[in-house]
Amino acid sequence: MELFGDPAVWLPWTFAALMGLSILIYVVLDGFDLGVGILMPLAEDAEKDRLVASIGPFWDANETWLVLAIGLLLVAFPPAHGLILTSLYLPVFVMLIGLILRGVSFELRAKAPLKQKRIWNSAFFTGSLMASLSQGFMLGMYVMGLTWTWPHVAFSLLTAVFLTVGYSFIGAVWLIWKTEDCLQTRAIKWAKGGIWGLILGIGAVSLATPFVSSRIFDKWFGFPQLLYLSPLPIISALLVGFLWWKLARLPLYNDRWSWTPFAAATALFTLAFFGMAYSFYPYVVPEQITIYEAASAPESLFIILLGTLFVLPAILGYTVLSYYIFRGKATDLRYD
Amino acid sequence: MDTLLLSRIQFGANISFHILFPTITIALGWVLLFFKLRFNATGERKWMDAYLFWVKIFALSFAMGVVSGITMSFQFGTNWPGFMETVGNVAGPLLAYEIMTAFFLEAVFLGIMLFGASRVKSWVHTLATFLVAFGTTMSTFWIIVLNSWMHTPQGYELRDGVVFATNWLEIIFNPSMPYRFVHMMLASGLTVAFLIAGISALRLLWGDRCEAVKSALRVGIITGATLIPLQILAGDFHGLNTLEHQPAKVAAMEGNWETGPNIPLVLFAIPDQEARENRFEIAIPNGASLILTHKMDGVVPGLNDFISEDGEVLHPRVAPVFFSFRIMVATGMAMLVLSWAGLYLLRRYGAGDMPKLPLIAFCAMSFSGWIATLAGWYTTEIGRQPWLVQGVLSTKDAVSDVPAGMVLSTLIGYLVVYAILILAYIGVITYLARKAAKGEPLSMRTYPRSGEAEVVALQPGE
Numbered sequence A: 001m002e003l004f005g006d007p008a009v010w011l012p013w014t015f016a017a018l019m020g021l022s023i024l025i026y027v028v029l030d031g032f033d034l035g036v037g038i039l040m041p042l043a044e045d046a047e048k049d050r051l052v053a054s055i056g057p058f059w060d061a062n063e064t065w066l067v068l069a070i071g072l073l074l075v076a077f078p079p080a081h082g083l084i085l086t087s088l089y090l091p092v093f094v095m096l097i098g099l100i101l102r103g104v105s106f107e108l109r110a111k112a113p114l115k116q117k118r119i120w121n122s123a124f125f126t127g128s129l130m131a132s133l134s135q136g137f138m139l140g141m142y143v144m145g146l147t148w149t150w151p152h153v154a155f156s157l158l159t160a161v162f163l164t165v166g167y168s169f170i171g172a173v174w175l176i177w178k179t180e181d182c183l184q185t186r187a188i189k190w191a192k193g194g195i196w197g198l199i200l201g202i203g204a205v206s207l208a209t210p211f212v213s214s215r216i217f218d219k220w221f222g223f224p225q226l227l228y229l230s231p232l233p234i235i236s237a238l239l240v241g242f243l244w245w246k247l248a249r250l251p252l253y254n255d256r257w258s259w260t261p262f263a264a265a266t267a268l269f270t271l272a273f274f275g276m277a278y279s280f281y282p283y284v285v286p287e288q289i290t291i292y293e294a295a296s297a298p299e300s301l302f303i304i305l306l307g308t309l310f311v312l313p314a315i316l317g318y319t320v321l322s323y324y325i326f327r328g329k330a331t332d333l334r335y336d
Numbered sequence B: 001m002d003t004l005l006l007s008r009i010q011f012g013a014n015i016s017f018h019i020l021f022p023t024i025t026i027a028l029g030w031v032l033l034f035f036k037l038r039f040n041a042t043g044e045r046k047w048m049d050a051y052l053f054w055v056k057i058f059a060l061s062f063a064m065g066v067v068s069g070i071t072m073s074f075q076f077g078t079n080w081p082g083f084m085e086t087v088g089n090v091a092g093p094l095l096a097y098e099i100m101t102a103f104f105l106e107a108v109f110l111g112i113m114l115f116g117a118s119r120v121k122s123w124v125h126t127l128a129t130f131l132v133a134f135g136t137t138m139s140t141f142w143i144i145v146l147n148s149w150m151h152t153p154q155g156y157e158l159r160d161g162v163v164f165a166t167n168w169l170e171i172i173f174n175p176s177m178p179y180r181f182v183h184m185m186l187a188s189g190l191t192v193a194f195l196i197a198g199i200s201a202l203r204l205l206w207g208d209r210c211e212a213v214k215s216a217l218r219v220g221i222i223t224g225a226t227l228i229p230l231q232i233l234a235g236d237f238h239g240l241n242t243l244e245h246q247p248a249k250v251a252a253m254e255g256n257w258e259t260g261p262n263i264p265l266v267l268f269a270i271p272d273q274e275a276r277e278n279r280f281e282i283a284i285p286n287g288a289s290l291i292l293t294h295k296m297d298g299v300v301p302g303l304n305d306f307i308s309e310d311g312e313v314l315h316p317r318v319a320p321v322f323f324s325f326r327i328m329v330a331t332g333m334a335m336l337v338l339s340w341a342g343l344y345l346l347r348r349y350g351a352g353d354m355p356k357l358p359l360i361a362f363c364a365m366s367f368s369g370w371i372a373t374l375a376g377w378y379t380t381e382i383g384r385q386p387w388l389v390q391g392v393l394s395t396k397d398a399v400s401d402v403p404a405g406m407v408l409s410t411l412i413g414y415l416v417v418y419a420i421l422i423l424a425y426i427g428v429i430t431y432l433a434r435k436a437a438k439g440e441p442l443s444m445r446t447y448p449r450s451g452e453a454e455v456v457a458l459q460p461g462e
Helices: A007-042 A045-055 A059-076 A078-087 A089-111 A114-143 A150-178 A181-212 A214-221 A225-229 A231-249 A260-280 A298-325 B003-042 B045-079 B081-115 B122-151 B168-172 B177-205 B211-245 B247-254 B287-293 B318-349 B356-364 B368-382 B404-437
Strands: A283-285 B156-159 B162-165 B265-272 B277-284 B387-389
Touching (some): A007 A059, A007 A114, A007 A181, A059 A089, A059 A298, A059 B045, A059 B081, A078 A089, A089 B045, A089 B404, A150 A260, A181 A214, A181 A231, A214 A225, A225 A231, B003 B122, B003 B211, B003 B368, B045 B081, B045 B404, B081 B387, B122 B177, B177 B211, B177 B318, B177 B356, B211 B247, B211 B287, B211 B318, B247 B368, B265 B287, B318 B368
Antiparallel strands (some): B156 B162, B265 B277
């Protein structure tokens, strides 16, 4: 344990990194399948099954990343876990109800009598919307330091809308990759509509964070860090430009490059995430508790880390395997 | 009502709703693997038909279990922050291992198990089915380890009121873990056995005489009849283990107020906690002593021992523990009678010509496993009160300071959603059975057995 220096320093850091990684994977993976749920009402009735089929084999595992992220917060930083979740009591409730509705509608829309399908389709949409909105709201509250004042709530309502648009954007570019013909054309149109929200959303959070805390302001706008942080906004701008340009040209002959918008959107989400992580480090509860203050006993963290070293590569491995097995355009979901 | 009681009810409601579905998927995963292996071995179509019918119910139950389980991971933080702050060093790694070794395994391979049959080789699909069943069992193991540790904690030390782990083997193999794990696995097996028997009986009553239904009925009855005596035995051992480590719980289960020898077995009573006595008691003399100590004059602990000097009550509320224990035992006895009668009728008439009455009885008992499982968990969990972690952390010290109104309104929200979903769940299972009974084919594909060359008859539009 002493190999890398003081375990009370490197263990919390490692766990913060692991937690960040699983939040990032969650936001990208469940982002696209929540996004597909939000886009559902825009699709023709005949296309809805295909929409669901494009996320069918994956959504269970995607949501497990949320359980892992919240689990890591729970096990590695217990006081922060309690503080964050009690202050976000209501949005957490809305999100959970949303995730429940969405998960069960997924099954019930296909298994209940046909005349109920419409109800479960709208429950699927409503659940996805509730989950996205509340996650965006929680993001806003977190940025604002978890205090319930009117301006903070107003800002969080704004981020709620932006994250929802962001999710539907990554959902749309996922559909561009996984579907064909009419539905693909429609998805390209949806993506073009969503890119505005994405730019505004990332912009709003990026501009708001430095002004919430002078500490974050100094972290970004001091010299020389301004210099070596500059690639972050520049690459982001380039990615947005690429998306804009690509979406105007798709679909190409033989479906070439249909995967690139999803890759670019993933890269964009990743950069935005790193920007936030940089801003908030070393705090796990903004401006209140650092990861070092909140960390569990090194002995306990070490036991978890040992397992993680073996298990996480395996998880990533069979996740990739699953995406590989279900590669290519989405086909109807069949049990046989 | 205060935040503490409302939070307890909310946690109880959430975990009750959640446990319904894992109770089904834990054992159903293994049953599906059995169907699949039988098909691989015999090539008989009926096994594949049984697999294809029950995999739908598995998928539905699994989804319900996943989403209601996400709620559980948040409840610790939203309602019980004191739990992780005090015992996080023990509970944390156990939960982390559950997520990492079990949740991902089952969730990822579920996709392949459900939708991958036409995309991967038969043996890969069988392996995926195995890994899902294995994953559900692993997650049972870890969560039972944590829950058992809360009942019988060991392998830790307290520093400034916070628990630190000292011996992980002692923590994992704590005294009540093996009993609880076996008891829960058997409960899951029985729940699924009676569900399969009940739904198959329903399909028979609707005139469905296909081979898959008869075989499923046979599997259900034989599994139920085999597991129920084992479960009664396991329950007895578990009770003796509880007597050793949590005597207050056993006193409440027995409705026994004064410690002493020759304690009767109370069959029915209304425990009155204020007067500290039972009303309308019907009892068998010396019964409790005999069951718990295997001696007529064995000493059984009484509730009055668990009142502190200054009058604080250190035992759980008696009535809920007393009644839920009796509901569990009664359901178990009904299972014993019905499954053994079913066994006899199977020999006498065969699955296809079973008389109507027992078939109706099996239908009525379709969800009896749920009742017994819930009643059993209520017994053990309410029986642990006033402790959250026996002797280490009391429940009232762990609750959050969220306003009661907030807890109440979200509680009502959860209850409404849960009520709708349970109705929808049972409705859809019945609907699937109805559809299958009408003879709609489950699949047009011809199935390759593992090892044979795959010949797939493609359907139009596939």
